[in-house]
Amino acid sequence: MRPPFPRAQPPVGHLGRWGREPLQLLEEGAALGPVFGLRLWRNAIVGYSPDWNRFVLGNLDLFRSRGSMSGLSPHLAAGLVQTEAPEHRQRRAELNPAFARQPIEALAPRIGEVVRRGLPVGDFDAVSWSSGIVREILCATFFSGAFPQSMLADFLRPLDAPLPVPFLRRPLLFRRMNRALERALPEAPDDCLGVAFRDLPGGVDEIRVALSAGYDTTAHTLAWLLHHVASDPELFTHDRAAVVNEVLRLYPAGWLGSRRAAEDTSFDDIDIPRGTLVLYSPYLTHRDPALWWEPTAFRPERFADPIPAWGFVPFAAGERTCLGSSFARLVLRTVLDAFADGRLSAVGGDPRPKAGITLAPSGPLNLRRAE
Numbered sequence: 152m153r154p155p156f157p158r159a160q161p162p163v164g165h166l167g168r169w170g171r172e173p174l175q176l177l178e179e180g181a182a183l184g185p186v187f188g189l190r191l192w193r194n195a196i197v198g199y200s201p202d203w204n205r206f207v208l209g210n211l212d213l214f215r216s217r218g219s220m221s222g223l224s225p226h227l228a229a230g231l232v233q234t235e236a237p238e239h240r241q242r243r244a245e246l247n248p249a250f251a252r253q254p255i256e257a258l259a260p261r262i263g264e265v266v267r268r269g270l271p272v273g274d275f276d277a278v279s280w281s282s283g284i285v286r287e288i289l290c291a292t293f294f295s296g297a298f299p300q301s302m303l304a305d306f307l308r309p310l311d312a313p314l315p316v317p318f319l320r321r322p323l324l325f326r327r328m329n330r331a332l333e334r335a336l337p338e339a340p341d342d343c344l345g346v347a348f349r350d351l352p353g354g355v356d357e358i359r360v361a362l363s364a365g366y367d368t369t370a371h372t373l374a375w376l377l378h379h380v381a382s383d384p385e386l387f388t389h390d391r392a393a394v395v396n397e398v399l400r401l402y403p404a405g406w407l408g409s410r411r412a413a414e415d416t417s418f419d420d421i422d423i424p425r426g427t428l429v430l431y432s433p434y435l436t437h438r439d440p441a442l443w444w445e446p447t448a449f450r451p452e453r454f455a456d457p458i459p460a461w462g463f464v465p466f467a468a469g470e471r472t473c474l475g476s477s478f479a480r481l482v483l484r485t486v487l488d489a490f491a492d493g494r495l496s497a498v499g500g501d502p503r504p505k506a507g508i509t510l511a512p513s514g515p516l517n518l519r520r521a522e
């Protein structure tokens with residue numbers, strides 16, 4: 152069988168470019184074929200076809216999370232994200248009901264209220280506005296507001312900084328956050344998401360990870376959404392879900408997912424030795440011309456056609472699919488509604504995606520909401 156790593160490799164591997172320009176490196180790899188090797192701190196194999204996504208995301212026993220890239224970020228290195236099968240299934244069964252579509256939709260009035268209260272007037276940067284409003288929404292929905300906003304902001308702030316800042320360990324900050332959560336959780340009112348974590352063993356770690364996983368992902372997606380509708384107000388007349396999907400397609404915050412092969416395995420004729428980092432890339436899948444016409448163009452109307460199975464994976468898929476996908480979608484739709492009053496316009500900024508822990512806009516996104 153064919154090994155995944157072609158002979159002609161840069162002598163020092165790909166680690167340097169991985170640090171500087173991972174998206175370009177991925178795009179060059181993708182041009183070689185739907186599965187390609189990278190030499191990072193350990194051998195990695197990347198794929199982006201629907202078959203590959205199904206192969207990687209459909210087998211939690213073979214492809215493990217521990218020892219993969221998510222463990223590099225202290226904010227994500229706990230709770231569900233690091234729980235392996237079979238315990239993972241049990242933990243999801245405990246948390247899924249609170250995050251299912253119907254109970255999440257019940258939070259719409261509360262989210263709408265936070266957004267209306269926080270609507271900007273005049274010039275603003277969509278990236279920093281979105282981060283602030285998502286923090287307020289998390290506080291209002293997870294704790295009915297009964298959690299110190301400044302603590303939440305301090306805790307999440309490292310996620311807003313460029314790499315390697317989000318990788319640094321911060322034991323004091325985490326201890327402070329854990330103590331604040333231990334105080335808040337027993338008091339969590341019955342009508343908020345915190346209740347789902349209140350009586351869960353390890354609930355403090357679990358809610359801390361959910362707040363982290365839900366923060367910059369949702370904020371960055373929201374910033375791009377506002378940038379696009381501000382640049383083309385015609386988009387307000389489109390189906391809202393299609394506009395949101397198109398943002399999730401072009402700018403999947405989880406641009407790269409990683410696992411570690413627990414055993415030797417193979418895909419088509421390619422050997423994947425045990426211990427290999429196994430990567431799937433929503434970013435590459437969503438820009439694959441074999442799946443999407445004019446893949447780099449913003450065209451929500453494409454979602455009137457059937458979506459390719461395992462070809463649209465902004466929230467991953469399978470058993471490890473994002474816990475917060477209904478929540479994130481509700482936030483995005485609610486904010487979109489609140490800005491649909493014809494006052495929004497784009498001023499400038501740099502929307503090109505930049506890859507950190509999550510995908511983020513390269514620059515500020517300067518918008519204006521008329522008085």
Ligand code: HEM
Pocket residue numbers: 231232243360361362364365366368369372403404405407408409464465466467470471472473474475476478479
């Ligand atoms: C637009 C916003 C979001 C995007 C694009 C996104 C994307 C993703 C992706 C791709 C994964 C799978 C990662 C992997 O295993 O490879 C994931 C997992 C997860 N997400 Fe999200 N997410 C978003 C918002 C949220 C929110 C709002 C929450 C919490 C309320 C959340 C909580 C989680 C959790 C806990 C996991 C781990 C699930 C598991 O391993 O079982 N996410 N997300």
